[in-house]
Every structure is written in structure tokens, then in C-alpha cells.
Amino acid sequence: MKATARAHPIQGLVKYHGMRDEELRFPYHDSISLCTAPSNTTTTAAFDPDRDEDHYVVDGEVVDGHGADRIRSVVDEVRERAGFDYRVRLESENSFPTNIGLGSSSSGFAAAALACVEAAGLDLSLPEVSTIARRGSSSAARAVTGGFSDLHAGMNDEDCRSERLDAPADFADDVRIVVGEVPAYKETEAAHEEAADSHMFDARLAHVQDQLVEMRDAVREGDFHRVFETAEHDSLSLAATTMTGPAGWVYWQPDTLEIFETVRDLREDDDVPVYFSTDTGATVYVNTTAEHADEVEAAVADCGVDTEVWEVGGPARVVDDESDALF
Template identity: 65%
Template sequence: MKATAMAHPIQGLVKYHGMRDSIERLPYHDSISVCTAPSHTKTTVEFSMDYDEDVYIVDGEELDGHAFDRVERVVEKARSMSDAAHTVYPVRLESENSFPSNVGLGSSSSGFAAAARALAEAAELDATLEDISTIARVGSSSAARAVTGGFSYLAAGLNDQDCRSRRIPTELDDELKTIVALVPAYKNTDDAHEEAADSHMFDARRAHVQDQLVEMQDALHDDDLDRVCEIAEHDSLSLAATTMTGPDGWVYWQPATLAVFNTVRELRNEGYPDDDDVNSVPVWFSTDTGASVYVNTTAEHAERVKEAVAETGVRTTIWEVGGPAQLLDEGEALF
């Protein structure tokens, strides 16, 4: 049985670091994100008696070691939920990203979300997107939110009934535009989870993030884009502080990252430099784990903000809000 699916990566709005359970990927607290399109991962899976063993290929490279084990956990989760006889056969999984991976743009979220959606179909599961989010979660907690798409909320918990993603209703899907400032510096999110949890600031963040979660949900329900983006910017700084104060003092940001921050603040405080009538621009920065920057603004200002950010020397592109993980036609299969 073969199936192909596509999912969009996420931009964390109220993010998490640290996990209670690194196997089931159970975070210490709730989190909120928004999916970004047209960036996506496409994944094809097939259970077949013609295969000798499970094989996982991402962007043309066959996985082994820790990367193999993470995908295997997702596959085994789908198998455990299925009554279909063919799931005992080995599986072949191939995945392709439309955007750079391991640079802070959420490739693990879209990767595991697309895999979970395809696996659920190939395993003939009668499952909702929220159910499928629990499959994706064992690969990456952020992937659970990529399954449900748009603006989504992952609740913390100790089981699949509690720790699953749900969509947050809002009218901001068409209004939010994100200029992605690509700063290609490699990062490892799993290591960051351990670093942050060992920071002396981690307990303070866990206490503070509860207010962030309440405020973010309220802003989304009110369709208040300014508040959403402002909270995301502050949350990015808070999250980075816990990583920077971990045992190894990791600093993911690069000089180009800070240049983008400065440009965003100048636009917000002073407006466009070529405007005679100076007006502040509704624009905010946000980062996940990595050096790349999400620059959030409105549809009206997206092109001019992109031009201003590009002047810092980084590669830029405009993304928008993406939907949930979805199945694709047979003709879209990767093999």
C-alpha cells in the first residue's frame, strides 16, 4: 500500500524547549505555531513484501543512526495503531524538501508531518488530523502542529489523548506575510532541547511562557496581528536566552541575524528611509532554533519589507500561512 502526502513547516510563535520524554517527544509545556507556505515537504511511503527492510531516504540520502531511529519511531507508531495486515511488511519512505533544512526553518516539522499523514493513509488508519498529530509528534513535537496546519496549538501531556495538536480559529491567514531571511548556519534542535533544560533560566521561562500562551491565544481569537507578532518576537528572545545560558553557552545567531533584527527595528521605529512622510512599519522579527529569521508583517507591506531586509545581504523570500498536511494524488509519488 502506497501513499504520498505534503506538509508545510512551522514558525514557532510560542515555542518550547526541553522534553519530559525524549522518546514520545512530550514537551514540558504547551506551544503555538503557524505553518509557512509554499515551503513544504513531500513524502511517499509504501508497505510491501517486496522490500527486505525498512528504508528511509531524505533529499536523496539514505538515513542511518539517530536520524533513522527518529523516522522508525514514527513508522512504528503508525503500525501500532493499524489493524491492516500489510503493515507487518517493510516500508520504504522517501522525502523531499522544497527549502533548506537544518537552518532554523522547521524542516523536521514538515518532514515528520508529511510522513505521518502518508503513513496513516498507507496503514489504512481511520484517524483525524488530531490523531495523526500524535504520530508525527514522536518524530518532532513541532510536527504535530504541522499536521493540523495554519495556527495550531500543541497541548502538553503524558499521553496521546492530552498531547496532541488542534487548529486555532482565526481570520489572520490572509493577512500575515513572512519574509524569510535565510542565514545558512547549521544547528541541531535536539541538542538545544538539552541545553535549554539545563539553563538556570529554564524554570523562569516555564513560568513566564504561561502568560505568553494566554496572550497569544487571545490575540489570535481577536485577529490582532500586531499583538501576535509582538508576542512572537518577545518569545524568540526569551527562548534564545535559555539556550545561551545553558552549560555550553550556545549562541545560534550570526552577524547577519542581528543585522536583520536591526533593520526590523529601524523600520518599526523610523519607517521606510525613502519616505518623506515617516510612518512606522508593522514589522517584527522571530527566530526558532537557528540563525535564520522570520520577519513578520502585513500583506500591504511585504514587498517593501523584503527589499529592506535584502539590503542586509541575506537571501529573502516571502512566505504565507500554510494549511494542514494533505494527501496527494498517485501521480505525485516520489517512487
């Protein structure tokens, strides 16, 4: 009862903020993202009736405390659906820097959910798997279905699941994401917990509905400018909400702001199709096209940060090659 799965992290395009139910991770509103490749998380899970306790390892470190509780919420749901209570050994590795705003929890819980589902012998669709991954992180639901995906809000698993948005293949293939890595630690969960306490939160709930409508239509039309201009505006809206909560979260760093200005200069002075986006972190996603990726990467690197160039990634998948298993 062993399986390995791989998933790509997400870049939030219209991001969720705050949860109606913290245990089941039902968000207040829908959210849309794209997966980024080749960045990925690989997870191997094995259920063993002779094992006495669960064992979780991420990037070579044993996970305990709250981190283990989050993984267990995914594993327990799989055990319940499978009708057994076997303990699990689960090991995970990330191919990219974690905890700097690059969505490692999304790919981590997506890969964990799919690996556990496969190891348990469950026959589930990816949207069904997304409801299990959501218990670890709401963003993980969208990492399960991949590409451009939409997580619907709801108060049950029938409603609150992710579905893939239809995007023209030539549009998705042309997107490039230049990552400007700004390695500042961030605490996403705490920001979600206090989201509703911001005086800007109600305004965001009202405004985000227009953002969602705009984004869905722009993705289906393959309209690069509308998709990523909307994502840029949504990033600013999200930051306004986090910064006006009780803790006054400010994730951005001087390098973050320098990248913002570089992007705007490229767009306004050089007519380059480029837009910035951030999730809850200081690292910046700089969205452009294949034609301009080298030029944009050079400009972002001139800000003194490490860079990567990524593409739109697909859904979580089972890895059949035994050589990719982590144990």
C-alpha cells in the same frame, strides 16, 4: 499500500523548549505556531509485506543512524496501530533549505506520519495523526493541523496533541512572512536535551504561560501586532534559555542581528507593521502584512541575505495526483 502526503513547516510563535519524555517527545509546556507556505515537504510511503528492511531517503540521501531511528519511531507507531509489521519504503523531498532554522523536521515528520497513516489504511483525524508525528518531532504535531496550531503538553496521546486555533480568515490571509536566510548549521535536539539545566529555564516555564494566554487570545482576535510582538518577545526569551545552558548555544550570526536592527528601524522610524522571530537557528522570520511585504523584503535583502516571501499554510494533506509521488 502506498500514499503521498504534503505538509508545510512551522514558524514557532510561542516555542517549546525541552522535553519531559525524549522518546515520546512530551514537551514541558504548550506551544503555538503558524505554518508557512508554499514551503513544503512531500513524502511517499509504501508498506510491502515482501520487503526485508525499511528504506528511508530524504532529499536524495539515504538516512541511517539517529535520523533513521527518528523516522522509525513514527513508522513503528503506524505499524502498531495498523496491526502489521510490514517494512516500508519512505522517500521525502523538501522545497526549501533545511537545517538552517526553517522547521524542516516539522514538515518532514508531519508528511511522513500522514503518508504512512494513509498507506496503512488507518482512519484517523488530523489531531490523532499529530500524536504520531510528534514521535519524530514535537513541532511536527502542529505541522499536521496547520494554520495557527496549539500543541498541548501532556503525558499521553489524549492530552498531548495539536489542535487548530480559530483565526479570522482576513487576518491569516494578510500575513506575510519574509524569510531572511542565514545558513548556519544548528543542532536543535542537543539544545532540547539540556534545556532544564539552564538557570533561566524555570523562569521561562513561569513566563511562557502568560505568553500562551496572550497568543491564543491575539490569534482568535486576529490582532496582528499582539500576535507578532508576542512572538518576537518569545524568541528573545528562548534564546536567553539556550544561551545559558551548559553548552552555551549561540545560534544567531551577525546577519541575524543586522536583520533584527533593520526590523526595529522599519517599525520605529517608518511605522511599518513588522516583527522578527527566530526558532533555534540563525535564519530570521520577518512578519509583516501583504501591503508592506515588498518594502520589508527589500530591506531584509539589503542585509546581504537570500529572501523568500511566504504566507500562512494549511494542514498536512494527502496528495492524490500520482505524478506527485516520489516513486
